[in-house]
Amino acid sequence: MIEELIKNIRLSSSGRKLxxxxxxxxxxxxxxxSGLSCPEYCRRHGLITSQVYNWRSNAKSGAIMSIKNQGDLHTKAELELLRKENEELKKALGESTLDIKILKKKVGNGSTTKQEIESLAGEFRVSINRTIKTLGVAKSTIYYKPKKYPARKRTARKPLCEQMKAAILELTAKKSTYGIPRVKALLKRDYGLTVTQYMVxxxxxxxxxxxTRHRTRGSSRPHTGQIAVKASNTRWASDITSIKCWNGEKLLVAFVMDCCDRSIIAWKAGKHMQAVDIELMVQEALHSRFRENLPALGQLQFLHDNGPEFVVKxxxxxxxxxxxxxxxxxTYSPQSNGMCEALNGTFKRDYVYESCLDNAQSVLN
Structure with missing residues (x-):
């Protein structure tokens, strides 16, 4: 009998006996x-000893069935408690379903007023929050009352006077490369007109x-040094730039700049530039700043590039x-003398290319 029972046992997908x-x-x-010991009995019928012991202990405690045939047995008291909880859940689910059907039928698509929701809550003896959740209505539509604020008065933009407009047109006609900050500063200095930057x-x-913003792409070589200094007459920078005239002539301009206040101490211009001209320019700068005296040893630096005029012995x-x-x-590092290079670009953009460049003499004049 036992052999036939075990032989006909249904197996799970993993090969486990069910x-x-x-x-x-x-x-x-x-x-x-049978009167046999448990190990001997299990060996004869192909069972596991621990499982048989577990089945006997559960049988003595009153177990009568297995949940989902996975071997977990429950007592009569536990099954009775589960049945009771299941009945309560079914009852609550039925009541909720009935409430939803009644409320949906009563209200329609869920759009209602606060008075209707309060009457529904009183009729079915439920809270207003539960009624709102059941209907799917936003709580803000029931409790929130928007406050009407007075319309904000928009201030009209104050137009510029005709005098300011004429002054701006005059400045931009003379210097087309001047931007908003320069135009605003010149209006205050030359015309005595104070105006905000936004109006300009x-x-x-x-x-x-x-x-229009235009920026030329410079060298990718990083420049980690610092050219500017905190005290005047501690570092001078010099450079030579060329101005090409309309008739093909080329004018060379050299200058000495203070790296503290960026003021031009001395300058020279001509068709040809040699080391002697640079030496005379430095002498003029020394006389302008130190008169008959000389700077202290190591006090003053003279920064320049590797042009042929500067490397003469x-x-x-x-x-x-x-x-x-x-x-x-x-070498190949113009950014190391970037203060002079920036002056060259600004000088040519704002003054040279805005003037008459017929020939070298007219540019000098």
Whole structure:
């Protein structure tokens, strides 16, 4: 009988034996009546000893069935409690379903007023929050009352006077490369007109006088040094730039700049530029700043690039005799003398290219 029972046992997908609670109780009863020990009985019928012991202990405690045939047995008291909870859940679900049907039928699509929701809550003896959740109505539509604020008065933009407009047009006609900050400063300095930067920007934008942003891509080589200094007469920078005239002539301009206040101490211009001209320019700068005296040893630096006019031995010897430290920039690194390069670009953009460049003499004049 036992062999036939075990042979016909249904197996799970993983090969596990699936026994009902009645089959487990029958196996335990047959083992107890056989008079064999549990290991001997399990060895004969191909069972597991620990499972048979577990089935016997559950049978003694009053277990009668297995949930989902997974081997977990429950007592009569536990099953009775589960049945009671299941009945309560069914009852609550039925009441909720009935309430929803009644409320939906009563209200329609869920759009209602606060008075109707309060009457529904009183009729079915439920809270207003539960009624709102059941209907799917936003709580803000019931409790929130929007406050009407007075309309905000929009202030009209104050237009520029005709005098300011004429002054702006006159300045931009003379210097087309001047932007908003320069125009605003010149209005205050030359015309005595005080105006905000935003009003200047608005008028220049209306007239199409704004400068288009243009930035040339520089060298990718990083520049980690610092050219500017905190005290005056501690570092001078010099450079030579060229101005090409309309008739093909080329004018060279050299200057000496203070790296503290960026003022031009001395300058020279001509068709040709040699080391002697640079030496005379440095002498003029020394006389302008130190008069008959010389700077202290190591006090003043002279920064320049590696142009042929600056690397002459006579010029280096003269700088050394004047207690000036000769400093040259690294090769292929114009950004190391960036203060002079920036002055060259600004000078040409705002003044040179806005003037008459017929020939070299007219530019000098």
């Amino acid at each position: 026994l009902t609670s009645q089959q487990k109780a029958f196996i335990v009863e047959n083992w107890e009546s 920007h608005r008028y220049m934008k209306e007239e199409g006088l704004l400068i 006579n010029l280096k010897a003269s700088l050394k005799s004047w207690n000036i430290v000769d400093c040259n920039t690294p």
